[in-house]
Amino acid sequence: MAWVNAIIQGVLIGGLYALxxxxxxxxxxxxxxxxxxxxxxxxxxxxxxxxxxxxTHVPVLWSFVIVVPLMAVLGYIxxxxxxxxxxxxxxxxxxxxxxxLSVVIExxxxxxxxxNTRGIGVGLPLLTESFSVGSIQIAYLLVVFFxxxxxxxxxxxxxxxxxxxxRLIRAVADDKEAAQLAGADYRxxxxxxxxxxxxxxxxxxxxxxxxxxxxxxxxxxxxxxxVLAGFIVFLAVLVLRxxxxxxxxxxx
Amino acid sequence: xxxxADGERAESGTxxxxxxxxxxxxxxxxxxxxxxxxxxxxxxxxxxxxxGAGKSTLLRTIAGLHHxxxxxxxxxxxxxxxLRPERRAARGIVMVPEGRRLFGSLxxxxxxxxxxxxxxxxxxxxxxxxxxxxxxxxxxxxxTAQLSGGEQQTVALGRALVANPRVLLLxxxxxxxxxxxxxxxxxxxxxxxxxxxxxxxxxxxVSQALRVASHIQCLLEGKTTLEGxxxxxSADQVEAAYFGLAGAAPAGxxxxxxxx
Numbered sequence: 001m002a003w004v005n006a007i008i009q010g011v012l013i014g015g016l017y018a019l020x021x022x023x024x025x026x027x028x029x030x031x032x033x034x035x036x037x038x039x040x041x042x043x044x045x046x047x048x049x050x051x052x053x054x055x056t057h058v059p060v061l062w063s064f065v066i067v068v069p070l071m072a073v074l075g076y077i078x079x080x081x082x083x084x085x086x087x088x089x090x091x092x093x094x095x096x097x098x099x100x101l102s103v104v105i106e107x108x109x110x111x112x113x114x115x116n117t118r119g120i121g122v123g124l125p126l127l128t129e130s131f132s133v134g135s136i137q138i139a140y141l142l143v144v145f146f147x148x149x150x151x152x153x154x155x156x157x158x159x160x161x162x163x164x165x166x167r168l169i170r171a172v173a174d175d176k177e178a179a180q181l182a183g184a185d186y187r188x189x190x191x192x193x194x195x196x197x198x199x200x201x202x203x204x205x206x207x208x209x210x211x212x213x214x215x216x217x218x219x220x221x222x223x224x225x226x227v228l229a230g231f232i233v234f235l236a237v238l239v240l241r242x243x244x245x246x247x248x249x250x251x252x
Numbered sequence: 253x254x255x256x257a258d259g260e261r262a263e264s265g266t267x268x269x270x271x272x273x274x275x276x277x278x279x280x281x282x283x284x285x286x287x288x289x290x291x292x293x294x295x296x297x298x299x300x301x302x303x304g305a306g307k308s309t310l311l312r313t314i315a316g317l318h319h320x321x322x323x324x325x326x327x328x329x330x331x332x333x334x335l336r337p338e339r340r341a342a343r344g345i346v347m348v349p350e351g352r353r354l355f356g357s358l359x360x361x362x363x364x365x366x367x368x369x370x371x372x373x374x375x376x377x378x379x380x381x382x383x384x385x386x387x388x389x390x391x392x393x394x395x396t397a398q399l400s401g402g403e404q405q406t407v408a409l410g411r412a413l414v415a416n417p418r419v420l421l422l423x424x425x426x427x428x429x430x431x432x433x434x435x436x437x438x439x440x441x442x443x444x445x446x447x448x449x450x451x452x453x454x455x456x457x458v459s460q461a462l463r464v465a466s467h468i469q470c471l472l473e474g475k476t477t478l479e480g481x482x483x484x485x486s487a488d489q490v491e492a493a494y495f496g497l498a499g500a501a502p503a504g505x506x507x508x509x510x511x512x
Contacts, residue, residue, distance in 0.1 A: 178353040183341035183370030
C-alpha cells in the first residue's frame, strides 16, 4: 500500500512541477530561450502575493487576480527589452542574461525579505487538511495543485491550437522569418509567449508526473533517494527519449 | 544603362516598385553592387542569373530581410528602405520565400490563416485560394510536411496571396520541383495577375522566366548585365549575360551602377 501511496502522491506533486515546467517549455519552444530565472520569477510572484495581501488586506485568493496579470505584463516587458536584446546578439547571450537576472532576483529577495521561509495562510482550513482513501492520506492542497495544473495546461493547449495568437506563436516557433513575411512582428509574438510563460507541449504534464512519481518512489526506498531518483529519471529520458516524451509533429 | 528600356515603358506611369543603386553585403562579401530596377503595375518582372548572382539577395532586400549597405527601395513612391519586413508586408510587398518555408507543425489551413492574419483588403481570401486549388480544401487539415513539393509550393503561394499583396515576390518557385509541376504553377500566373497584382520573380530556369515575363533583367556577380523585354533580347545575348562571356553584354559596362 505504501507503494500505491507513493505513486498517488507523486502524480499529485507532479502537477505542481508541470505548472512550473510549462512556462519553461513555452519559452524554450518558441524563443529557444532557456530561462534560468524561471524559478526565481515564480518565487518573486509568491512574494508579490504576500506583499499585496499585506498592503491591501484582500483575501489571499484574490491576490492572484493581481499577481497573474502583473507577472504577464512583467513577462512581456522583460521579453521586449532585455531578453530580445540578448536574443538579437545570440541565443547563448540569453543564458548569461537570465542567469544574471536569477542572481539579481535571489539576492534582492535575500536583502529585502531575508532568507526565512514565508507562507501565506489561504484562510481555508481545508487546504491544510487531508482526506483518506482506504489507508492512503491525500492532502487537499496537492489535489488543488493538480487540478489547477490540469486546468491551466488544457486551457493553454486550447489557446495554442485554436486562437489567432496561439497559431502565430506556433508559426513563429516554426519559422520566424516566414512569419515576418506574412506580416507578423515576431518580437510582439515573443512578448506574448513570454507573458503567458505558462506553456505546454503535451508531454509537460506527463513529464512532471513521471518526475513526481520517481521522487516519491525514491523517497519510499530511502528518504535520501528522493533527489537521486529525480536525476535518474532525467538521465533515463535524456538517453532514451532525447526528442521528448511525446515527440512533436513532423518537422518541415 | 537602362535608358532605352525605361523610356519605352514610361507611358505606364510611375513605377510601383523601384530599387535604386542597391548595394548589399553579406559580411565582407559584396552580394549586390549597385543594382537598380523599376517594376510597373501589372508587370511580370523576372530577375534571371546563375547561382550566386545575387538574385535572392535582391528579392530578400526588397522584402526587408536584408539591410542594404547603400541604395534605396521605393514602393508606390515612398521610401521603404528602413521598414521592417512585417511593415512592408502590411503595405503590400509580400514574398514567397525560396524553399517554401511553410510552418511545418501547422496544417494547410493554419498556414493560410497565418498568411491572412495581417491581410490587406482585397480580392484574395482563403475561400478564393480553395476555389483555385481544389485539392487544398480536402487536405486542409493535413500537416504541410505530408504534401508533395509542388503542393507545398502551392500552399506557400496561397499563403502569400491571402495577404492581398500589391507586388508579389516569388523566389525560385521552380527549385526542386519537376518541370511539369513548375509548368503547372507558372500556368496559374495569368489568373493571379488578373486580380490586379504585380509580380517580381527570381528564376534560375531561364526558359521558364522568358516564357512568363513581360520584362527581364539578368544579374551576374551582383551586377546587371542585361535588361529588356523577352522579345527584344536574343538567346545569344541572354547566354552571354548569364555566363558573363566577354564582349557580349550590350546592356553597358557591368561596372558601378549608373543613374537611370
